[in-house]
Amino acid sequence: MKLAFWKKSGSAAGQVDFDRLPRHIAIILDGNGRWAKRRGLPRTAGHKVGSETFRTIATYCRDIGLEYLTVYAFSTENWKRPQDEVDTIMGLLKRYLLEAIETMERDNVRLRFMGDLTPLSGELRELVDRCNAISGRLTGCLCSICINYGGRAEIVHGAKMFAKDCAAGAVKPEDLTEDIFEKYLYSAGIPSPELLIRPGGELRLSNFLLWQCAYAELYFTDVLWPDFTREELHRAIAAYQSRDRRFGGI
Numbered sequence: 001m002k003l004a005f006w007k008k009s010g011s012a013a014g015q016v017d018f019d020r021l022p023r024h025i026a027i028i029l030d031g032n033g034r035w036a037k038r039r040g041l042p043r044t045a046g047h048k049v050g051s052e053t054f055r056t057i058a059t060y061c062r063d064i065g066l067e068y069l070t071v072y073a074f075s076t077e078n079w080k081r082p083q084d085e086v087d088t089i090m091g092l093l094k095r096y097l098l099e100a101i102e103t104m105e106r107d108n109v110r111l112r113f114m115g116d117l118t119p120l121s122g123e124l125r126e127l128v129d130r131c132n133a134i135s136g137r138l139t140g141c142l143c144s145i146c147i148n149y150g151g152r153a154e155i156v157h158g159a160k161m162f163a164k165d166c167a168a169g170a171v172k173p174e175d176l177t178e179d180i181f182e183k184y185l186y187s188a189g190i191p192s193p194e195l196l197i198r199p200g201g202e203l204r205l206s207n208f209l210l211w212q213c214a215y216a217e218l219y220f221t222d223v224l225w226p227d228f229t230r231e232e233l234h235r236a237i238a239a240y241q242s243r244d245r246r247f248g249g250i
Contacts, residue, residue: 016237022194024068025061025237026216028208029054030200031224033085044088049226051092060230062109062141068190069143070114072208076150079119090124093147097127101134108140114186115149116157144190151210158184187212195240199225199232217243 029050036046054071061069074089100111111131120128135142161184165171171180182188192212196205201222205213219236221228 016234017241018064020241021064021066021237022240023066024070024191024193024195025066026070026072026193026196026209026213027057028072028196028198028200028206029225030072030198030202030206032226034200035224035226043082043085046226047085047088047092051096053226053228055096057228057230057233058109058143059107060233061143062107066141068193069141070146070187070190070193070209071143072146072149072206074115074147074149075207076116076148076153077207079148090121094124094127097124097131101127101130104131104134104138108138110135110138110140110142112142112144112190114144114146114154116153117148119148142190144187146208149186149208151205151207154186155211157186182211185211192216194245195219195236197221197233197236199223199228215245215247217245 032046032050033043034046035049036043039045054073058069058071073093078089079086100109103109104111112135113128113132117125117128158181162171162176162181166173187209192214193209193216196209196213196216197219198205199221201220201224203220209216217240219239221232221236223232
């Protein structure tokens with residue numbers, strides 16, 4: 001077994017068995033605005049630092065052999081934020097997509113975008129399409145980025161798509177099972193996360209992957225996302241590996 005040990009404040013904080021990693025980790029990227037506020041900076045500064053943290057953590061997840069990473073980048077409710085903050089987030093997304101187009105094949109990292117992308121600009125949607133086309137040729141770690149995403153909206157969207165197929169005679173209502181319904185979700189074809197990490201100190205799911213995280217192990221930390229490090233990821237994985245996952249059994 002390959003184990004990683006680390007220390008904090010002079011005491012052992014835990015260990016990770018890299019041969020027993022979860023296949024899929026989901027992360028809520030929370031705390032950018034508060035990180036900036038504590039430093040007397042505009043909230044947009046927190047999002048810029050948070051985007052660099054995402055690059056670091058996503059790259060590290062690939063390096064340790066994680067198969068799937070899903071992050072909550074922008075929710076359906078985030079449009080209510082100040083326009084300059086929304087514009088900054090969309091600008092950072094554009095920058096990331098442009099960089100990804102140049103590096104995805106070299107790094108063998110696939111990208112997938114989950115959510116209702118119709119409100120995005122035509123330029124952003126075109127960049128997303130280019131990333132999707134490149135991803136189709138790759139086999140490496142799949143990083144799913146949730147943009148204009150809401151868990152309830154995803155379930156409603158799936159229900160509408162199933163109802164549409166019923167009306168067209170492609171399926172029958174009585175044939176519906178959990179496995180069939182999952183094919184109508186944005187995450188179709190991706191295994192559910194085993195571990196959900198939420199930095200930032202909040203203790204809620206905030207409408208993220210409500211269907212998929214039914215049996216996920218939840219890990220909360222007060223560390224704000226811009227300060228989230230590989231060591232913090234280790235702590236979350238170590239906590240996951242220490243738990244007894246019974247799925248309703250004994």
